[in-house]
Amino acid sequence: MKKRTNYYKDLSADYSKPGLVSEELKTKLISDAETFILLKEATLPQIGDNYTTAQIELENKEWWPTHCEALRQGRGDLLTGEYRDDLVYLCQDGPFHGLVEQKEREQHWWALIAQPGVTMCWPIVQFWSEFVHFEWKCVDDETNETLAKGMVCWVRRGHRGGCYFKSEQLTFYRDVFAAPELLTLITT
Structure with a gap:
């Protein structure tokens, strides 16, 4: 029988279930997220000798817990x-292009999954080059x-590139649109 994988064994934090990340680490990860966003370049960097797929994969692994x-x-x-800015986002309500088309819809999704009394978990995350595949609940x-x-x-080209393609299948079991009071909890 094939041995099961701990998808977080080489990452800075484990988000596979609730209660595994200290308050101190949470603060550091938010600070790291702010730093990584500032590294994003105006033009998508080319993959080559100066920016390899191995480097991009390492940066994506570093970024994942901040996300x-x-x-x-x-x-x-x-x-x-x-x-x-030129994001392509494919999902059942899409396709969306850029940062404006999906903003209203995605705000509701974020409000529902980040609401008080609910914990989002990512039991599976896999990396290959600039690809990050994950399942969440x-x-x-x-x-x-x-x-x-x-x-x-x-599809995230490391810290220098950011995410330029996202494909997602979402299933909501309890609510599809967030209540107005939940929307006010999302930082814009």
């Missing part, structure tokens, strides 16, 4: 900052009910 923490904290400003802390789940593929 998870930004989502758990409802930091829409950081989540949007991870995208390139949101669990109600009180009832253990699954509110939503999904499977995503990001």
Whole structure:
């Protein structure tokens, strides 16, 4: 039988389930997210001798926990900052192009998955070159009910490039649009 994989064994934090990340590390990860966004270049960098796929994969592994923490904290400003201006986003409500088309819809998604009393988890994350594949679920802390789940593929050219393509399948079980009071909790 094939041995199961711990997808977080070489990463700075484990977001596979609730309660595994210290408050101190959460603060550091948010600071790192802000730094990584500032490294994004205006033009998508070319892959080559000066910016290899191995380097991009390492940067994506470094970035991943910052993304998870930004989502758990409802930091829409950081989540949007991870995208390139010319983002292509394919999902059941899309396709979306750029940063404006999906903004209204995505704000509702973020509000639902980051609401108080709910914890988002990413049990599976895999990296290859500039590709980041992950599965996620949101669990109600009180009832253990699954509110939503999904499977995503990001194409992220490391810190210098950011995310320029995202493909996502989302399933929401309890609510599709966030209540107005939840929307106010998302940082824009």
